[in-house]
Amino acid sequence: MISHRTSRFLVGGMLFALAATGCTTVSQAETTQGAGAPASGSASTAALGVNEAARALLPAEIRDKGTLRVASDPTYPPFEFYDTDNKTLIGWDADMGDAIGAVLGLKVEHVPATFDTILPGLASGKYDLGMSTFSVTEERRKVVDFVPYLQGGTGLAVAPGNPEKLSMDTATLCGKAVAAQKGSIQSLDILPAFSKECTEAGNPAIDLQFFPTQNDANLALTSGRVQGVMADSVSLAYQGKLADGKFEVAEGPDFEPELTGTALGKKSELLPAIQAATQAVLESPAYAEINTKWGLPASTEITPADVVLK
Structure with missing residues (x-):
C-alpha cells in the first residue's frame, strides 16, 4: 500500500510566468450546463442590507465606481457555470459574490475567464476578485490574498459502478x-505527487492528462480516454448528476480537505472590506x-472566525 504524503503546492512560480498571459473567455457553447439547475439569485441574498461598517472599509475608488469585477471559470458546477441562455453565469460563487456585493452596496460584474488565468489577472489588476473555488494554499498565498468561505477536499470521478475499482488511494491509480x-x-x-509515489514504489506512472476546462476533463472520462478525473468532490458529484449519471464520485473520504475562498491581489486595499462582508454573509440566513x-x-x-487567515 502506498501512503499519501502531505502535499506541497507548486503554483507560485507558475503564477509569475502566467502574469503576462492575457485572460481568455471560456466558450459559451462548450460550457453550458444549466439544464435543471436552480434559478439564479437568492431570496435571502436579495434581502441583505448594506453593512455600513463593511462599506466604510472600501477603497474610495471602488466605492465611487460602485462595481466589483469578479472573475470565475464557468465550467465548474455547482460553483460557476452558464445558465440555459448560454451567457448568464450562475452557481454558488455567483450567489456568494452577489451577497458580498449586496452587503457592500456594490453591483457585481461576473466575468468569465479560464481558471489558470484568474490569479495572474488579479495580480495585474484586471479583476477585483477571483471567485472560482480556489483552494487556499501556502504557495498561492505568496502571490495573492484569500478570504475563505468554504472548506472541502478532492474526490475522484469514475465511470458508473467504478469498473476499474479506483479511489484516492495512490496504489489504485x-x-x-x-x-x-x-x-x-x-x-x-x-x-504529480501520486504519480511519483507510483514510480518510487516500482509501479507504472499515472498517465497524467490535463485539460483547459473541467468540461474537457469530464468529456475525456465519459468518452473512455481516461479512467478517472480529480477535482473538488462536491463539484464532481453535482456534475455527475447534471451529466445524467455518466460518471460518479468514487467512494471514500475526501483527500486533504482544506479551505477555499475568494482571491484578491496581494495586499489589495479591498481585503478588509471583503473580509467584513464575508463575515456578514456567513452570519446571515x-x-x-x-x-x-x-x-x-x-x-x-x-x-x-475562519474568514481572517493568520
Whole structure:
C-alpha cells in the first residue's frame, strides 16, 4: 500500500510566468450546463442590507465606481457555470459574490475567464476578485490574498459502478489515465505527487492528462480516454448528476480537505472590506440558503472566525 504524503503546492512560480498571459473567455457553447439547475439569485441574498461598517472599509475608488469585477471559470458546477441562455453565469460563487456585493452596496460584474488565468489577472489588476473555488494554499498565498468561505477536499470521478475499482488511494491509480483541469491543485500538485509515489514504489506512472476546462476533463472520462478525473468532490458529484449519471464520485473520504475562498491581489486595499462582508454573509440566513440551494453538505460550511487567515 502506498501512503499519501502531505502535499506541497507548486503554483507560485507558475503564477509569475502566467502574469503576462492575457485572460481568455471560456466558450459559451462548450460550457453550458444549466439544464435543471436552480434559478439564479437568492431570496435571502436579495434581502441583505448594506453593512455600513463593511462599506466604510472600501477603497474610495471602488466605492465611487460602485462595481466589483469578479472573475470565475464557468465550467465548474455547482460553483460557476452558464445558465440555459448560454451567457448568464450562475452557481454558488455567483450567489456568494452577489451577497458580498449586496452587503457592500456594490453591483457585481461576473466575468468569465479560464481558471489558470484568474490569479495572474488579479495580480495585474484586471479583476477585483477571483471567485472560482480556489483552494487556499501556502504557495498561492505568496502571490495573492484569500478570504475563505468554504472548506472541502478532492474526490475522484469514475465511470458508473467504478469498473476499474479506483479511489484516492495512490496504489489504485498507478498505470491509469487520470485527468484534471489545468491550474488546479489536482494538476499542479496532487496527481504529480501520486504519480511519483507510483514510480518510487516500482509501479507504472499515472498517465497524467490535463485539460483547459473541467468540461474537457469530464468529456475525456465519459468518452473512455481516461479512467478517472480529480477535482473538488462536491463539484464532481453535482456534475455527475447534471451529466445524467455518466460518471460518479468514487467512494471514500475526501483527500486533504482544506479551505477555499475568494482571491484578491496581494495586499489589495479591498481585503478588509471583503473580509467584513464575508463575515456578514456567513452570519446571515443567506449563507445556509445558498449552500442548500446548490446542494453543498453542512461539512463544507465554515464560521466567521475562519474568514481572517493568520
